[in-house]
Every structure is written in structure tokens, then in C-alpha cells.
Amino acid sequence: MILALAGGVGGARLAQGLVQALGPGELAIVVNVGDDFEHLGLHVSPDIDTVMYTLGGVQNPETGWGRAGETWNFLATLGAIGGDTWFRLGDSDLAVHVERTRRLHSGDPLSRITADFCRGFGIAHAVMPATDDRLRTFVETREGELAFQDYFVRRRCEPAVRGFRFEGAQDARASAPLAALAAPGAARIDGIVFCPSNPWLSVAPLLAVRELAALVDAPGIPVVAVSPIVGGDAVKGPAAKIMRELDLPVDVSGVVAHYGRRVDGWVIDERDRRFAGPIEGAGHRVTVTDTMMTSPGRAAGLARTVLALLDTLRAG
Amino acid sequence: MILALAGGVGGARLAQGLVQALGPGELAIVVNVGDDFEHLGLHVSPDIDTVMYTLGGVQNPETGWGRAGETWNFLATLGAIGGDTWFRLGDSDLAVHVERTRRLHSGDPLSRITADFCRGFGIAHAVMPATDDRLRTFVETREGELAFQDYFVRRRCEPAVRGFRFEGAQDARASAPLAALAAPGAARIDGIVFCPSNPWLSVAPLLAVRELAALVDAPGIPVVAVSPIVGGDAVKGPAAKIMRELDLPVDVSGVVAHYGRRVDGWVIDERDRRFAGPIEGAGHRVTVTDTMMTSPGRAAGLARTVLALLDTLRAG
Numbered sequence: 353m354i355l356a357l358a359g360g361v362g363g364a365r366l367a368q369g370l371v372q373a374l375g376p377g378e379l380a381i382v383v384n385v386g387d388d389f390e391h392l393g394l395h396v397s398p399d400i401d402t403v404m405y406t407l408g409g410v411q412n413p414e415t416g417w418g419r420a421g422e423t424w425n426f427l428a429t430l431g432a433i434g435g436d437t438w439f440r441l442g443d444s445d446l447a448v449h450v451e452r453t454r455r456l457h458s459g460d461p462l463s464r465i466t467a468d469f470c471r472g473f474g475i476a477h478a479v480m481p482a483t484d485d486r487l488r489t490f491v492e493t494r495e496g497e498l499a500f501q502d503y504f505v506r507r508r509c510e511p512a513v514r515g516f517r518f519e520g521a522q523d524a525r526a527s528a529p530l531a532a533l534a535a536p537g538a539a540r541i542d543g544i545v546f547c548p549s550n551p552w553l554s555v556a557p558l559l560a561v562r563e564l565a566a567l568v569d570a571p572g573i574p575v576v577a578v579s580p581i582v583g584g585d586a587v588k589g590p591a592a593k594i595m596r597e598l599d600l601p602v603d604v605s606g607v608v609a610h611y612g613r614r615v616d617g618w619v620i621d622e623r624d625r626r627f628a629g630p631i632e633g634a635g636h637r638v639t640v641t642d643t644m645m646t647s648p649g650r651a652a653g654l655a656r657t658v659l660a661l662l663d664t665l666r667a668g
Numbered sequence: 669m670i671l672a673l674a675g676g677v678g679g680a681r682l683a684q685g686l687v688q689a690l691g692p693g694e695l696a697i698v699v700n701v702g703d704d705f706e707h708l709g710l711h712v713s714p715d716i717d718t719v720m721y722t723l724g725g726v727q728n729p730e731t732g733w734g735r736a737g738e739t740w741n742f743l744a745t746l747g748a749i750g751g752d753t754w755f756r757l758g759d760s761d762l763a764v765h766v767e768r769t770r771r772l773h774s775g776d777p778l779s780r781i782t783a784d785f786c787r788g789f790g791i792a793h794a795v796m797p798a799t800d801d802r803l804r805t806f807v808e809t810r811e812g813e814l815a816f817q818d819y820f821v822r823r824r825c826e827p828a829v830r831g832f833r834f835e836g837a838q839d840a841r842a843s844a845p846l847a848a849l850a851a852p853g854a855a856r857i858d859g860i861v862f863c864p865s866n867p868w869l870s871v872a873p874l875l876a877v878r879e880l881a882a883l884v885d886a887p888g889i890p891v892v893a894v895s896p897i898v899g900g901d902a903v904k905g906p907a908a909k910i911m912r913e914l915d916l917p918v919d920v921s922g923v924v925a926h927y928g929r930r931v932d933g934w935v936i937d938e939r940d941r942r943f944a945g946p947i948e949g950a951g952h953r954v955t956v957t958d959t960m961m962t963s964p965g966r967a968a969g970l971a972r973t974v975l976a977l978l979d980t981l982r983a984g
Contacts (some may be wrong), residue, residue, distance in 0.1 A: 374978075390768065392766050392770050393766070393773055394766070422741075423739050423741050423759060425738075425739050425758075425759040425760040426742070426759050426760065426762050426763045426766075427763070428760065428763075429760045429761075429762075429763035429764065429919040430763040430766070430767060431762065432763075432788045432789070433764060433767055433784065433785045433788035433789070434767075434784055434785075434788055435763065435766075435770075442739040442741075443739060443742050443759035443762075444741040444742065444744065444745045445745075446742050446759075446762065446766075447741075447742045447743070447744075447745035447746040447748075447749065447751065448745065448749060450708050450709070450710070450746070450751075450762075450766075451708065451746060451749055451750075451751040453709055454709040454751075457709060468749065468750055469749045469750075472748045472749035472750055473748070473749070540749075575749040646906075647673050655886055
């Protein structure tokens, strides 16, 4: 059993590779909920939906979020009657927010709702939120603290970042299916994968769930990370900008230093080959490969490389 | 100032005629909320929306409800993830339910929300719910009591009707704009129009609001009704079926008897000319005309006939 820790787009792409390489009983995809928020009275789970749409084959490949062939009639009418349109909700997309909200209000945990929705999208592998409890990412900026979506969507990541706060993390328990995977007597966890998601905005709120951090830090479970920084920039999103604002070196070494001993093996891009030596010198195993997941086939190839590195680490 | 009491389709059509005949300061359309219900956690106001879409020129002329050119991607996805799809919510239509629900939860009264939405749809005339309070129609049937939409949509009006209950009517106050129209010092109400809406399902829950019934029964305000029964059948909807089930004569005389002294003047269809004499004999004024509102122009013509009868009644 392999656990993959995923945020949005980059996480979803590697997850898409992993499901091609592993059977449904061999993989669990644990998804960030720090980006979740209430909008128009609806509970939106952007990262869960990106993973779900990608694995379900209905994602919009151009934006990385939302659905292919989406229509926008809801939003057009919402604008006409004076509603908030800064967060773009497509017509098809809206169904998961409305039904999720209804079920949450009726008392269903997010993990059960997510499992049911994924079944509806024909997904055989387990996709689960890190926690069923409320956990929300806040971004500390030079302009004050912003709720995640206010920072990410409304302000387009413009305010300079100083730090992060994961509201609710102290009390957040592992989601029911994640707790079952970690329970004594469950199938052995053979490895953990940090997908190439933003280390501060996507992976940090996952690791803020203490039971998940404990799994990551457990001796005997190798952890492999795929660098989200390639050639001195993020493949997608504000990771590089955030690293600059936090006075970190904007290259693979900055991410390696950030995760430290939590990660045993690194998969880095060919363009960053010069970092392989120093990372190995710091005590990690390194695989250098083309990490650009420009197609599902390439994502599957990267997934196999990740799994091979986990095998190597397990073999000692 | 003329008050028009409206349910769904028939009410919306006559309202469309009245707005062509009267200026914005001369007409208020008071709409039934007994059909309102909570669905998928959303507050749906079917009659308000039918009136709003019709006056806004975006209604679906074929179904009588919903919007023209509607898309159904929300519902398709909702079905795929196991949600309830028996009540058909279109993508554009959904915006008013989501935003109305959000604003109701934030404490805005339904009447203010309705006024804002109507402005968004370019409607100059006042459209208002009968009440801002909770008032819900329940239908007593041979199979037990059913919430209105369970009877009307889910069961397609099949269960035989025995009676009606308007939950919340005892405590329902007139909506804020309706109370303002009825207040001492407001512009004089020159007449009240019962649109050709279902007398039991649409007009009865309007009259269940005591302040509105008091206006209807006030001496000096003439009341004109347009018969929803033409040629022994309802123009649309289950009115005739309900009359049979309640052992009423299924013709104009049954509706005239139902409203009794509340209505001063009747507008009936040419096909029911033979009822004009008996209705006049019972003390009402009667105008016989073509009441089929098959176009906005015909609706305007019917509206002018209604207003002329109100003039006649006012002149005594």
C-alpha cells in the first residue's frame, strides 16, 4: 500500500500516473483540504475536486482546475442578480458543491462523500481528504492575514507572503479512511509519495494533520518527494514566488531543505541534475528524470520512477 | 394602484399583460409562496421565479416554468454522483436559488431579495411575495398529506385531493412591501385582480395571509377574477382534476362559487358565455372575452379588459 499526498494540479497529475501503475488496493490518495472554503453558502473542496476530475477523466487540461467542456450559465445569471462571481463555478462543477454541502449539513463526513462522488466518476482507487475536520489555510502577508482563496484567487497570490497558519490543525483527526489505513492490523504502508504540489500551500496543511505527519515520520516507511521546482521555477502556481518572499533559494535545494529529514528520496528534473550530488551528500537518495507530466503516459512513467525509488529505499 | 395576485404560469402571463397596460407606480404583483420549498439545501420559490422570468423575458414558453435556452449540466452531474434529480433545476435557474438561499441565511427578507433579483432582470414593476414568513402548502390526499412539491412534481398531481393546509399561515404577516402598500397614507388601492391561477393551490395560500385577505375583503376596493377554468377544463395544471375530486362542478360556476362574495367582477371566456347570465344573477359583473393568453399582445388585451371591468365596478 502506497500513500500519495496530493494538492491540486501537480498532485492530481502524479495521482493519475500512480493509478496506472498500482491496483486499487495498492494506492490511497490523501488530499489537502486547507484550500476548502465556504462560498455562496456552498462547501468547495478545490483540491479534492481537481484530483477527482483528473482521475475521472473530465478535467479541463488547459486550466488545470474545473471540467472540460464546462458551461457558465450559472455564473452569468449570478452576475446579473448581483451575486459574487470572483470564484468561477461552472455549471457541471456546481453539482458537487451543492450535493457535498447538502450531505455535510446532513452529518455525512467529507471522506464518505468524497468516496461516493469518486465512485460516481468511475474512480476505482481510494481518494480521501486528510481530515474530516475543519482545517483551513490562512496566508500571512505584508497586507495582513488572508484566507487561502482570498490570497490565491481573489488577490491572485500578489501579496508578499510571510508565513502560514492552518486553522483547526491542532484538533484535526485523520479522516476515517486514513485512520483505518494507519490502524494496527491494516495492510502495511510500503511508502509515501509527496506529489509535486506546493510544499507550503498544499503539502504543509496535509502534514499539519498530526496522525498523517506521524505516518510520514514513522521509521520503516520510506518517503519519496517529486520536486515541484524545476529549473528554478515552479511548474505551476506561486511556489517560486513564495520561496523568494520567504528568502529561500529558489531552486530544488530550497525545497529539499524545507522537507529535511522527512523525505528519504528525491525525484528531480533533468534540468536540475547539478543538484543531485549535493542532495545525495545531505543523505538522500536521488533519481534524475524528466518530471514534466505533459500527458497521462508521461505521468505513468514518472509514477513508475517514484515507485522504483521507493523499492530501492525499502531494500536499504 | 392595482394589486395583482399571481401564482405560476397563468398568473405570470396576466402579469405580463398588466405591465404593458400600467406604469411601474400603478401595479404591484403579489406572488404565492406556498409552493416554496427547500431542495438540495436551496430555497426554491417556483412562482416568484416564473413571474420574474416571464416579466424579464427569459421564460421557457414551452414548459411554462424555467428559462428559455436552459442547459442541464448541473443536473447531469448531480445524477452521476447520486443526488436527487426529480426536481429539475437548470444551470441558469440555479443561480437564483443559490443566491436567494445565501441571502436568506444572511437575514435578508424574501421580499428584498425578490426586488433586487427583479431589478437584475430589468423588471420595472414591483413583484413581491405575499409574505416574508414561512408559509407552506400541504395537500391532503387519499394517500395522506403531501408537501406541495411532492404532490405537484414528484407525484404529478396523481393522488386524489381532499383538502389543503397552509402551514404557517396563522403567523404569516404581509411582506414588507405589501404591508407598505396597505398602510394608512399609502396610495389608494384602486382594484385587486385574481389572475387565472389555480384557486386552491395558488390563490388560496395568498389569501391565507390575513392582511392580504383583509385588503381583498375591504369595502371600496373592487376585485376582478379571470377564470382559470375554460370550457370545463383548466387552461393548465390540475385545477379541473381537483374540482372533480372535491365534488365541485368542473366549470366556471364551480370557481365562482368557490370565491363567492370575495370577487365582484368576473372575466370569463367566450366558450363559457352561457355562464354569464347565472353569474350576473348571483350579483357579479361579468365580461366575456377571449381569455387565451397565447402571446404577450393577447395578454395585454386581456389585462385591458380586466382594468376596464375594475373601472366599471369603481364607477358603481
